[in-house]
Amino acid sequence: MAKKSTRIVAVANEKGGVGKTAMVINLGAALVKDGKTVLIVDMDPQHNATSGLGIDVTDEMASVYDLISDEGGGAVDDVLWSTKWPGLDVIASHPDLAGAEVELVDAEEREDRLKNAIQPLIDKYDVVILDTPPSLSLLTINVFSCANEVLVPCQTHPYSFNALEDLFDTIGAVQEGINPELKITGLVPTFFDQRLRVCRDIMERLKTDERYQGLLFNTIIRSNITIAASAETGKPVVFYRTGSFGAKDYTSLAREFMMAK
Template sequence: MTRIIAVTNQKGGVGKTTTAVNLAACLAEADLPTLLVDADPQANASAGLGVRVDDPARSTYGLLQGSLAVAEAVVPTCVPRLSLVPSCPDLAGAVIELAAADDHERALAEALHGGLDSYRFVFIDCPPSLDLLTVNALTAAGEVLVPVQAEYYALEGLAHLLETITLVRERLNPGLEILGVLVTMLDSRTRLGREVAAEVREHLGTHVFEAVVPRNVRLSEAPSHGLPISRYDATCAGCDAYFDLAKEVVSRGQEAGPR
């Protein structure tokens, strides 16, 4: 059964897109057919996989407009078994267009419906905000993954995000669950980094993944080459962390059972 996972945090710079790209790539490297839907108008996930959109109609924007099916929007990537629905700046205009439509929170769910049977995992990379695009992603998803940077303000804004998830669950998507919270950009050499990671675990308990993504130069370099970390440097600590996370994501899905 296809698992649809929204990767979101309205706080920018927390490793959201890095996580969406590299987790999707690691699962695909493990022979699990995976689709990444870039729902951020900044299109960083698309660029991080070396994909640039020439025709906005063949992107997440076109998908939300209802002008094409999932299979028509999908493009291949450098990783076998990893496909992408790319984004483009035009997607920002979709927020205005969707606001005028009936049932506008369900546009993405309806666009994806019936087009995902060939995938084990679908990840939706959300914009760094709690706008209509993010609500669409949460309505379409079955699970939410929340990256949290190991910094002083790590928990700031998280309560608001959790409230939004609760509202979406109550009003639009009763099956929505929190898959987990991921600590990112951890410098374990610093006292602050260790304390923040401990605080996140204290507040959120078993929701927090065991896997932790370290602050890693190779992870930072990979997007500029249009490659996920598994193709840029599979031997670095950042790549190890995302493969560990991939194992946990698979395991947590098995524990939850079929949806």
């Protein structure tokens, strides 16, 4: 039997609040709704992806920290959590993950900890989606080393647009250094509001800027309060309010993502 080729996608942007975690949760859930199997790996110590999927993070629970730290020594099966939605699993984060950065400073193969740890699981899933913290840390480097593609949410706001250049430089450096296979699958506008001139201007710049040609997705994630509300209740928006803009946009993103390769 041919080896299954699982897509391993990092959702990354060094800026906070651009919709990374919302994309991880809701793209993952929309793919599962379309019949795919998805593993979400939460690599942000703030663990919003874990909580947003309805899993309460407690002090003593096993998490990705136990997989990648020297202290932890956790087995991959101990840190794998199923969600309420069959086909959607999570490797949870934990506030302790913030300490892994310092602990791993002198460790061997420190960039490859995550990659090595989740290797035994990969084949069970169609797609693995990795959430990243809002900084270029060793945690993010572990994600880039493990992933084979990157999806970039870009808030339709000037700060976010201007920061894209740095992000693309970072990804370029990763491609030259630790992971030559890493490719950028696409750039997805987020927090779009048709009524706001600033959003329309940034959309125009994204469409016309030659640096981003061929990368810009057709799907635009609109600003939709239901996305924030669903995260609060621990449910992805496609399972929370099927008719919302958020559910529609993420369903469309899932389909475009599966076509883009």
